[in-house]
Amino acid sequence: MKKLLRWQKILLGMLIALLLAIAGGIIYIKLNIYTPSSTASAIDPIKVTKDYELFTSEQADRAKEKTNLIFYPGALVEPASYRIWAQEVANAGYRVYILKLPFDLAVMAPNKANAVVKSHEKNILGGHSLGGVMASRYAHNHQQEISGMIFLASYPDEKGSLAKSSFPVLSITASKDQVLNHKQYQKAKNYLPKMTTYDVIKGGNHAGFGSYGAQKGDGQATISNRKQQKEIGQIIIHWLQEIN
Known part of the structure; x- marks a missing residue:
């Protein structure tokens, strides 16, 4: 040899x-991946592919069904962790897509929304934490196809600036969230349009935007995960109704 x-x-x-x-x-x-709670796991999507989990309602309003909420999960959080509020939004008549990402990291597939975005329909992007940052970058680069943006404990960076966008934005935070960089969150408001609605869930924390248990470095929530999930769903539904 x-x-x-x-x-x-x-x-x-x-x-x-x-x-x-x-x-x-x-x-x-x-x-280190965060797995869904038993409550979230028990909810069945209407469709599951290699790219997403889809939630709809049998009683869906056909007009509302033309609105797609396309969601990027937070870093290392399994998609199923967001099923509770996703199903509630779907029950109000909207289609909700929770994207499936390589290694549960949005940075590994920032353009994953391509698998779902539909022309001639209203496409709302959303994201939790790092997922929101990646979603805003997609929205920044595809403004003709996007009709709105939802941030859950998240904010855009310079590459995802939406300051000059013409679509509305919803930003939801929680008062007990200690994972969110609040200083950067305030600075990032410069990257958001004037049509931005801000809402705070009192007593909620960072992990409460999904249902996957405690998260390292997070604050202690003073409301139940069930209550935070309910509030998230209600806030999103109300906002969607306002912009339609």
């Missing part, structure tokens, strides 16, 4: 180290 040259040994060692680092990163991500 031919012996490896010194540079070949070095290259092989670097390759092995790289593969180990990648494997370690994948294992770390999988061990």
Whole structure:
């Protein structure tokens, strides 16, 4: 067997180290993913594909059904964690798509909304935490196809600036949220249009925008997850009714 040259040994060692680092990163991500509560898991989407979970209502208003709420989950949060408020919004007559992302990270697929955005229909983008940042970048780059934007404990960065957009924006935060960078949130208001509605859920926290248990570094909610989910759904429905 031919012996490896010194540079070949070095290259092989670097390759092995790289593969180990990648494997370690994948294992770390999988061990730190937030999984849905039993309540959220018990809700069945009307359709599941490799790209999204879809929620609709049998009693859906056909006019409202032309409104698509396309949602980017927060970092390392499984899509099913948002099923509770998604189903409530769907029950009001709207279609809700919760996107499925590689490794549950929106940064791995910032243009995932392409799989759902439909021309000649009202497409509302939404996102929780980092998911909102990526959603706003998509909205910034596809303003002709987007009719609105919803931020849950999130805000746009410069690349996702919506300051010059002509569509309305809804921003919902929670009073006990300690994961959201409140200083950056205030600065990011410069990237939002004048048609932005702000709402605060009193007693809610960051993890409460989904239903997946406690999140590291978060504040302690003084309302139940059930109540926060209900409020999220009601706020979104009211806003959708106002902009339609």
